[in-house]
Amino acid sequence: MTREGRGGDGADAARPALTDHGGRDPLLGFVDGAPGWLAATMNFCSRCGARLTFGRVDGEHRHRAACGSCGFIAYLNPRLVVTTIPVTDDGSVVLLRRGIEPGYGAWAQPGGFLEADETVIAGAVRETLEETGLIVEPVRIVGLYSRPQAAIVVVAFESRIVGGSPTVTPEALEVRSFRPQAIPWPDVAFDTSVWALTDWVRSAYPHLADALPARGSHDG
Numbered sequence: 001m002t003r004e005g006r007g008g009d010g011a012d013a014a015r016p017a018l019t020d021h022g023g024r025d026p027l028l029g030f031v032d033g034a035p036g037w038l039a040a041t042m043n044f045c046s047r048c049g050a051r052l053t054f055g056r057v058d059g060e061h062r063h064r065a066a067c068g069s070c071g072f073i074a075y076l077n078p079r080l081v082v083t084t085i086p087v088t089d090d091g092s093v094v095l096l097r098r099g100i101e102p103g104y105g106a107w108a109q110p111g112g113f114l115e116a117d118e119t120v121i122a123g124a125v126r127e128t129l130e131e132t133g134l135i136v137e138p139v140r141i142v143g144l145y146s147r148p149q150a151a152i153v154v155v156a157f158e159s160r161i162v163g164g165s166p167t168v169t170p171e172a173l174e175v176r177s178f179r180p181q182a183i184p185w186p187d188v189a190f191d192t193s194v195w196a197l198t199d200w201v202r203s204a205y206p207h208l209a210d211a212l213p214a215r216g217s218h219d220g
């Protein structure tokens, strides 16, 4: 990027800092550095089967769950959820009414856990096809959102629809498009979905920004 194009050295001084969505949420129910539901699964070494203990480990900057028998350290890191915001030719967004928990019956963008043998783009395209019957091409990143309570990070790609047709699937009770003004905010399943959809509306339809909901009123 040229100096002229960027208006100076260093990071763009005119650009507002990114919002740390959820960053001030208290980490309620965390145990040994993990959400309680996840800490409850950290009992035995996955390498040798001996009991894990949580505490100081040489060379580590924070306490860890480690195996006293073989020395294995059970690192705990969030998993990536890959999602898309499929946009129709007329600028509507395709959402699905979830047919599975969490968030059964509420609306969300298509997405799911990235598999270890796929790229983020391939995973987002696969999940969108599985859940909606639509073939999409991601065109830009709308945002990246942390939910420590769920031990996930969610990426949302604005995507164009290049094939397929909206289909009810085992994971979706309903698949339909919404004008940006008509997104059913009170019935959106997750904070991360509210954040991604509001960021999408804000960037794609700046004139609608004032009508967006306050952030962060749901779990997940």
Ligand SMILES: [Zn+2]
Pocket (backbone or CB within 6 Å): 045, 046, 047, 048, 049, 050, 067, 068, 069, 070, 071, 072
């Ligand atoms: Zn072990």
